[in-house]
Amino acid sequence: MTKIVILTGAGISAESGIETFRAEDGLWAKHRVEDVVTPEGYQRDPKRVLDFYNERRAQAASVEPNAAHFALARLEAEHDGEVVVITQNVDDLHERGGTQALYHMHGALSGALCAVCHHRWPAPMQMAIEDPCPSCETPATRPDIVWFGEMPYEMDTLFDHLTQADIFVAIGTSGNVYPAAGFVAEARKAGAHTIEFNLEKSAVGNQFAEHRIGPASQTVTDWVNNILAT
Numbered sequence: 499m500t501k502i503v504i505l506t507g508a509g510i511s512a513e514s515g516i517e518t519f520r521a522e523d524g525l526w527a528k529h530r531v532e533d534v535v536t537p538e539g540y541q542r543d544p545k546r547v548l549d550f551y552n553e554r555r556a557q558a559a560s561v562e563p564n565a566a567h568f569a570l571a572r573l574e575a576e577h578d579g580e581v582v583v584i585t586q587n588v589d590d591l592h593e594r595g596g597t598q599a600l601y602h603m604h605g606a607l608s609g610a611l612c613a614v615c616h617h618r619w620p621a622p623m624q625m626a627i628e629d630p631c632p633s634c635e636t637p638a639t640r641p642d643i644v645w646f647g648e649m650p651y652e653m654d655t656l657f658d659h660l661t662q663a664d665i666f667v668a669i670g671t672s673g674n675v676y677p678a679a680g681f682v683a684e685a686r687k688a689g690a691h692t693i694e695f696n697l698e699k700s701a702v703g704n705q706f707a708e709h710r711i712g713p714a715s716q717t718v719t720d721w722v723n724n725i726l727a728t
C-alpha cells in the first residue's frame with residue numbers, strides 16, 4: 499500500500515482568501531520579518547507581534563477551506579494506504595476541511611504559549627500581553643507559533659514519515675524556509691516519487707520529479723480524483 503506524505507504551504511490557503519508571505523502584495527510586503535516572526539521582535543515590541551497575529555487569527559476565522567483542502571481530506575478517507583499532511587500553515591483550514599492525520603510544524607493560531615514557562619493553552623481570539631499564563635501567572639503570553647531561529651514541532655516524527663513515503667507532494671510552498679524546504683531531498687533520498695503543485699516552480703522546484711502548475715484548487719483536486727480512480 500502506498501504511503502503519501504504531503505507538505506502544504508501558504509499557497510493552499512490563498513484561494514480561501516488568506517494572504518501568502520512572499521507574493522508581491524503578501525505579508526512580507528507589509529511587515530518586516532524581524533519585527534513580527536522572531537523571538538527578538540517579540541522581546542522588543544510584544545504588542546506589535548500580538549496585533550499581527552490577532553489580525554491573522556480574525557482573518558483565518560472569517561474564511562473557509564477550499565477545494566484543495568477538501569480533496570486532501572477525501573484522499574485520506576478513501577486512499578487504500580496512509581496519507582499524512584504536514585502543514586507549515588498556522589490556519590485551521592485542513593482541520594475544517596476534514597483532514598485528520600495532520601502536523602502543524604510551525605504551530606497554530608489557535609494556540610497560546612507562555613514565553614516564560616512554555617505552558618500551552620487555547621488562544622483567545624484577541625491576545626494581550628497582560629494576559630497571565632494559566633500555569634505560572636506571568637503576563638508573558640505569545641502565540642504558539644514557530645518563529646525564525648526556533649525549532650519546528652515534531653521534527654523526529656516528520657522525518658520518520660518522510661523516510662517511509664512512497665509519494666511526497668509539496669503544495670503551495672515557495673521552498674524558501676528550512677527545514678520544510680529540505681523535505682523533498684529527504685523523501686527523494688528514501689526513494690519517494692516527488693510532485694510539486696504550485697503556480698510556478700519553487701526555489702527547490704528542480705528537486706521534484708514532477709510538476710503540476712496551476713491553482714491548487716484545480717490541480718490538487720484533479721490529482722486526487724485520478725489517484726482514487728486507479
Ligand code: BJW
Nearest residue numbers: 507508509518519520586646647670671672675676713714
Ligand atoms: C500557490 C497558489 C495557489 C500561491 N495554488 N500555489 C540559511 C540557510 C538555510 C537555513 C537557514 C539559513 N539561515 C537561517 C536558516 C533557518 C531558517 C530559514 O529557513 N531561513 C530562511 C529564510 C533562509 N529556518 C528557521 O529558523 C526554522 N527553524 C529552524 O531551522 O530550526 C533549526 C533546525 C535545524 C535542523 C532541523 C530542524 C530545525 C523556523 C522557521 C519558521 C518559519 N516561520 C514562518 C512564520 C511563522 C508562521 C506564521 O506566522 O504563519 O512560517 S516564516 C513563513 O514562511 C511561515 C511559513 O510557514 C513559511 C513558509 O512560507 P510558504 O508557506 O512557503 O509561503 P510563501 O508565501 O513563501 O509561498 C507561497 C507559495 O504558494 C508560492 O510559491 C506561490 O507561488 C504559491 N501559490 N497561490 C498553488 N492558488
